[in-house]
Amino acid sequence: MKNNFVKLAGILFLIGAISAGVLAWLNDTTKDIIAQNEAMASMDPAVLEAVMPGSAVFKEEDAALIDTIKADNKQFINLLTAVDASGNEIGKVVRTLSTIKGFNGDMELYVGFSPDGKITGTSVLSHSETEGLGSRTAEPGFMNQFIGKDASGEISESDYDAISGATYSSKSFLSAVNNAIAVYTEYVK
């Protein structure tokens, strides 16, 4: 009786273990594609268009590279590859926090770079700037001035127009863009 019970439990356990093994393997092989699908679905098309016109999704880069950059650059969050609808790579996107605090803390940005090293666009993921003043850094009127800027070196304060009355916020935004440029020139170019 007791032996029988052990045998039954053993067989069930074996079936369960083999099933779990197969699923673990399959989960591993499909994990990246699923993550990418989910990322694509959760991306706001307006953000994609603002950061990298023509892109369909931002794909994750190699995790080891991300970890290296993170160890080196505290404000850096992620480096992504922008891909168009047919799957061709059309540029890189850096997700970063600002290095200079704004009026109310850090800002978080996407900055897109074309393969020839120019900024394609930016988008503010989060900020806590004053509504109506600092928040205007997240509007096209301010952000569009960065489009087409050369990413070979830092953009200096004399090279852009700050929002009057929101100098801190503007500076914070600029510092995030410059941090993205730093990551881009060091790890992508």
Place this chain on the structure above:
Amino acid sequence: MNKFEIFKNGVTRENPILVQQVGMCATLAITTSLVNGIGMGVAVIAVLTGSNIVISALRKYIPDEVRIPAFVIIIAAFTTIIDLLMHAYTFELYKALGVFIPLIVVNCIILARAEAFAFGNSVLDSAIDGLGMGVGYLVAMILLSSAREILGNGTILGFRILPEAYEPMMMAIQPPGAFILLGLLIGIVNYLSRRKKA
């Protein structure tokens, strides 16, 4: 029974939805468009055939006392495989079918075929049985989902087939339409099979 009889049995005489009326939840819920109906049908064919094959192959090693939990594990494993594959390769369909993909595991038809057929027949016969039952399920899904899409949207597979002037019968793609149209479909099947017998 020869191989073709086994297959035909599942599609017609013992059709899981139209005759046996099991596994109705997904049938009613996701048949709002033909694409969804076909997607669900194909997913069920895959799980049913796969689990039938494995259970039949293992039938000599699975003791009678624990066969039901063993079946459940095997069916759940196949369901999860389909779940992962659809999540990865047919993302929009996956989102449309939602919770009904994992729920394939409790679709009574699959456990019923494992118990009634696969556990006592050869691997090849069980595969054909699974395929036949699955195709029977698919046929019913196609009938119901095309009826709902045509009436409720005026389209089939997204192409407009009824003239613009046709006012879509919203009810058909809303929940009541599912119940009523499936009821009528089963009524028609009853009528046809009674006439055949008479």
Place this chain on the structure above:
Amino acid sequence: MELVSLFITSFIVNNIIFMQFLGTCPFLGVSKQIDTAAGMGIAVIFVITLASVITYIIHYAILVSLGLEYLQTIVFILIIAALVQFVEMFLKKSAPGLYQALGIFLPLITTNCAVLGVAINNIIYEYTFVESLVYSVGISSGFLLAIVLFAGVRDKVDYADLPESLKGSAISLITAGLMSVAFLGFSGLQL
């Protein structure tokens, strides 16, 4: 307040049978008489609530922390099957009266997709523990409501003069469809 609205939404507005189609098999199968329908409904409330609590805890305490979310379907269905067995044994020993009333429904509940459906929905909708509890009770009470109402109507339908081909499940489905129309009326309810 949000919990109250969650309860009413899952109880009536998104009624499990008439709007979500979960648990249609027992709904059609065990609704010939009001008494048995009520017994089934109460057994379902009991099992769904218990199963939701246990699967919720196991999901977050074990599956998520070990990164094994892909085993969700297998683990949940085994938990539900074991739970139903356990409840059956427990009732048989400690509450024979209740067992007499609910016992025959319990095995049927394992393959009731409502139980697994609610357990999975708790995770998909990212409910907190309390929300998932309220959701489970609401949804399963909705099942009780639906099946008792339906059994009442079905009593009358059985005596109606119908075309032979529509007798049985065909007319049951059409009846359910008409009741679903009534429930569709709640969907405009703003809570």
